[in-house]
Amino acid sequence: MRQKKGSLFVISAPSGAGKTTLCQKLREVIPDIKFSVSYTTRKPRPGEIDGIHYTFVDEDEFRAMIADGEFVEWAQVHGNFYGTSKKRIEDMINEGFDVVLDIDVQGGRQIREHFPDSVLIFVLPPSMDELRKRLTGRMSDAEDVIKKRLKNAIDEIKEYKNYDYVIINDVFDDALEEIVAIIIAERVRTSKIDKNWVKENFIKEEE
Ligand code: 5GP
Numbered sequence: 687m688r689q690k691k692g693s694l695f696v697i698s699a700p701s702g703a704g705k706t707t708l709c710q711k712l713r714e715v716i717p718d719i720k721f722s723v724s725y726t727t728r729k730p731r732p733g734e735i736d737g738i739h740y741t742f743v744d745e746d747e748f749r750a751m752i753a754d755g756e757f758v759e760w761a762q763v764h765g766n767f768y769g770t771s772k773k774r775i776e777d778m779i780n781e782g783f784d785v786v787l788d789i790d791v792q793g794g795r796q797i798r799e800h801f802p803d804s805v806l807i808f809v810l811p812p813s814m815d816e817l818r819k820r821l822t823g824r825m826s827d828a829e830d831v832i833k834k835r836l837k838n839a840i841d842e843i844k845e846y847k848n849y850d851y852v853i854i855n856d857v858f859d860d861a862l863e864e865i866v867a868i869i870i871a872e873r874v875r876t877s878k879i880d881k882n883w884v885k886e887n888f889i890k891e892e893e
Contacts, residue, residue: 690880692720692783693872694775694801696794696849697865699809700839701764702821704855708809709788711862716869720783722775725751728766759789759796764834768793784869791845798848805872807865808849812856814839 699705712719726740727748736742743751748767751757758776760769770787778785787797797804811817817839821832846852851868855861872878 690782691878692779692781692785693869693878694779694797694804695784695786695869695872696797696804696806697786697788697809698791698794698806698842698845698849699855700811700817700842701835702817702839703809703811704820704858704861705788705809707858708853708855708862708865709786711858712786712865712869715862715866716784718783719869720778720785722770722778722785722787724768724770724787724789725757726766726768728768758800759793761790761792761796763790763792764831764838770797784873791842791848794845795848803877805851805868806849807851807853807868808846809853809855809861810843810846812854 697705697709709721713721723737724740725743725748727743727745728740730736730740730742734740745767748760748769751769752760756771756773757769758772760767762768768789770789770793775785775787787793789797794806798806811820818836821835851864853861853864
């Protein structure tokens with residue numbers, strides 16, 4: 687195997703930027719990439735499956751996990767708690783898998799602190815008008831939720847400067863291609879190569 691350890695990618699965006707659809711498509715385009723399943727206190731939306739989209743827990747369980755140090759990062763987003771399991775992501779990275787975290791900007795900051803080599807990608811909608819339109823068209827959320835998310839969107843967008851890459855999700859296929867390019871480029875970094883593999887395969891012959 688060329689790569690010993692996987693890379694960690696964070697994808698953040700204000701809600702309505704199209705991040706969820708981008709991440710879904712990313713699974714199809716790069717099938718060996720792993721997505722971390724977060725824990726949340728939010729109630730499941732129609733169609734969401736426990737253990738696949740999220741692990742759904744109540745607030746007491748979530749607080750117990752914080753106390754036990756089980757999260758590498760956690761945050762309160764739109765009134766609900768969300769957290770990433772330290773063990774889940776470390777296991778996948780150590781097995782050599784690239785891991786994507788679909789998390790908010792608070793989480794992105796914490797991941798950068800714990801994993802300085804992580805790659806942070808920020809997705810922007812093409813305009814504020816478009817963002818408003820996309821949020822209003824989403825039927826699963828109530829009016830007050832939409833208003834709250836729009837207000838939060840501006841604060842989230844201010845955080846783009848802490849990210850390594852900014853993708854503008856105007857033409858979906860172009861945005862997807864840009865994310866794929868980032869992931870592929872990261873895989874072929876010199877620092878990612880297993881030095882023993884190079885030695886065994888190429889240098890040993892010379893010695
Ligand atoms: P939703 O409730 O729409 O699925 O997610 C709301 C927001 O929470 C999204 O921006 C999503 O990326 C973020 N989120 C999901 N899981 C986590 C997590 O484990 N940690 C953090 N910090 N944010 C998360």
